[in-house]
Amino acid sequence: MKVLSFSILLLSLPVLGFSEALDEHTVLLLNFEEDSLVLEGGELVKVTDLSGNGNDALVNTQGGEPAVNAPPPSGAPQVVEGKFGKALYFDGTNFLEVVSSETIEITDQITLEAWVKPEVLSTGADNMTVLTKDCSYYMVLRQNGFLSTYFYGVNPPGYHLGKGALKTGEWTHIAITYDGKKVILYVNAQVEMEVGASGEILVSGCGNPQSIGIGCEVRVPERGEANQRYFQGAIDEIRVSDIARTPDEIKESFTTGLKLPVEPRGKLAAMWGEVKAQ
Numbered sequence: 001m002k003v004l005s006f007s008i009l010l011l012s013l014p015v016l017g018f019s020e021a022l023d024e025h026t027v028l029l030l031n032f033e034e035d036s037l038v039l040e041g042g043e044l045v046k047v048t049d050l051s052g053n054g055n056d057a058l059v060n061t062q063g064g065e066p067a068v069n070a071p072p073p074s075g076a077p078q079v080v081e082g083k084f085g086k087a088l089y090f091d092g093t094n095f096l097e098v099v100s101s102e103t104i105e106i107t108d109q110i111t112l113e114a115w116v117k118p119e120v121l122s123t124g125a126d127n128m129t130v131l132t133k134d135c136s137y138y139m140v141l142r143q144n145g146f147l148s149t150y151f152y153g154v155n156p157p158g159y160h161l162g163k164g165a166l167k168t169g170e171w172t173h174i175a176i177t178y179d180g181k182k183v184i185l186y187v188n189a190q191v192e193m194e195v196g197a198s199g200e201i202l203v204s205g206c207g208n209p210q211s212i213g214i215g216c217e218v219r220v221p222e223r224g225e226a227n228q229r230y231f232q233g234a235i236d237e238i239r240v241s242d243i244a245r246t247p248d249e250i251k252e253s254f255t256t257g258l259k260l261p262v263e264p265r266g267k268l269a270a271m272w273g274e275v276k277a278q
């Protein structure tokens with residue numbers, strides 16, 4: 001009986017609160033809720049990565065140090081009301097950096113997801129960066145507001161654009177997947193563009209692995225170039241996965257958000273209690 005109950009417990013784990021948002025393929029998850037925001041002297045300095053991979057997002061840094069080769073930031077991004085809970089507002093001068101690590105050096109399959117509420121659709125640059133790993137993978141608004149992506153090393157090369165511009169002042173869910181066979185762009189969980197593609201995404205397209213920049217394209221100091229392509233507006237619910245998510249998974253992010261475990265330890269303890277009692 002105990003063996004049977006134990007088996008049932010294990011089978012029950014996926015529905016106990018560990019949702020899709022936090023599976024083994026989630027390598028970066030930022031929801032910008034207050035308990036994930038790290039302040040020093042009242043100023044935001046870091047956003048905790050909830051994926052468990054330690055890919056925390058640092059405020060206004062290059063290579064983990066205060067940014068030097070960049071226009072002076074106004075300060076940290078502001079905490080604002082998000083699509084789900086809180087979000088961060090980027091004013092066109094500030095940004096986040098996730099220093100490269102093994103888990104975000106993705107080559108074969110990838111999914112990039114976020115909610116964005118752009119304030120403008122151009123900052124004068126050709127891209128407004130939502131999330132870019134320079135010389136590797138890009139999720140940007142381009143051509144005055146079209147969702148767009150670029151994967152270094154993947155054929156056909158170049159940018160792939162959606163069909164139209166996003167709206168300012170409105171939350172829009174954007175997602176990009178690559179499974180080694182095709183690149184798909186989603187807007188509000190609907191397929192916006194699909195193109196056949198092949199090849200591995202480059203990890204070191206610029207000679208050494210670059211950081212992920214959120215709100216601008218971060219150039220690590222070794223690159224010797226200034227940050228560029230800043231975003232102006234709010235960003236929420238960022239997830240990077242090392243697998244191509246299915247249309248249903250994208251729809252789940254869009255409709256219910258990136259759910260996190262709800263008191264998993266308490267629930268597990270209760271389950272263990274029931275098993276022991278039998």
Ligand SMILES: [Ca+2]
Nearest residue numbers: 031082084086
């Ligand atoms: Ca949020």
